[in-house]
Each structure stands twice: as C-alpha cells, then as structure tokens.
Amino acid sequence: AVVAQIDSALRQAMAGAAAVDAEKALAVTTKDKDFTFITGDVMLVGYENALPRFKETYSTLAKQHTEIATSRVRLLSPDVALVTAVGEGTYTDKAGFTSEPVGLGATLVFVRRDGEWRVAHFHQSVAK
Numbered sequence: 001a002v003v004a005q006i007d008s009a010l011r012q013a014m015a016g017a018a019a020v021d022a023e024k025a026l027a028v029t030t031k032d033k034d035f036t037f038i039t040g041d042v043m044l045v046g047y048e049n050a051l052p053r054f055k056e057t058y059s060t061l062a063k064q065h066t067e068i069a070t071s072r073v074r075l076l077s078p079d080v081a082l083v084t085a086v087g088e089g090t091y092t093d094k095a096g097f098t099s100e101p102v103g104l105g106a107t108l109v110f111v112r113r114d115g116e117w118r119v120a121h122f123h124q125s126v127a128k
Helices: 002-018 047-058
Strands: 037-038 040-044 061-077 079-092 102-113 116-126
Touching: 002 061, 002 079, 002 102, 002 116, 040 047
Parallel strands: 037 116
Antiparallel strands: 037 040, 061 079, 079 102, 102 116
C-alpha cells in the first residue's frame, strides 16, 4: 500500500514536470522551510525558495519528458521512505528544440504527514 501511494505521488509530480508546471511538480513536497532540492551544484532549501527557481526554469520550456527505467522504494521507518530511480529525459524549449535524451538519477526522501506521503528531499543527477 505504501509503494502504491508513493508511486501515485511520483506520477503527480512527473505530470507537473511534463507540463512544465512548477506548482504541480512541487505539489507533492512538504511545502515547508525544510524541503530541499539538489541538482548539480545547486541546492535549494525551502519550498518558498524552490518554487520561484522552478518557475524560472520552466518559463523557457514547452514540455519535458521523463521515463523511469527502474526504481526502488525502501521503507526506512513507518513514516519515512527512500526512493531511488534511474531513467532518461528530454526537454523541449519554447522555440521547439528538443534535447537529446540524457540519463537521470534521483533520490527522494518521502515522509508521511497527516496520512499523506510527501517529498522532504529530492536529489537529481544528470549523466553526461
């Protein structure tokens, strides 16, 4: 049941990212000052800091596409789960250019709050 709930949350976030909708992409986060997002050499701490940066990035894009090749959910405690995943993705900018597929790796820490699984930490790596 936990895996199904987390998979559902991931699908919602991925749908938001595909539609380049920052609020939908981040809707499954804890939406608090402790949420963290790391990619490359960028670390965003706090939902209020992450949302404008996502909006800025998404403002140049028409869409994104991500395929998860494999993922794993590990329950670390009754209210904490670790998700690891690899896949590949592309983006299409507003001028119509679509990138070559790039490899992606992600680690997400989910916490259960008020019966809902939320992302407290998200780290994404892009393979070259």
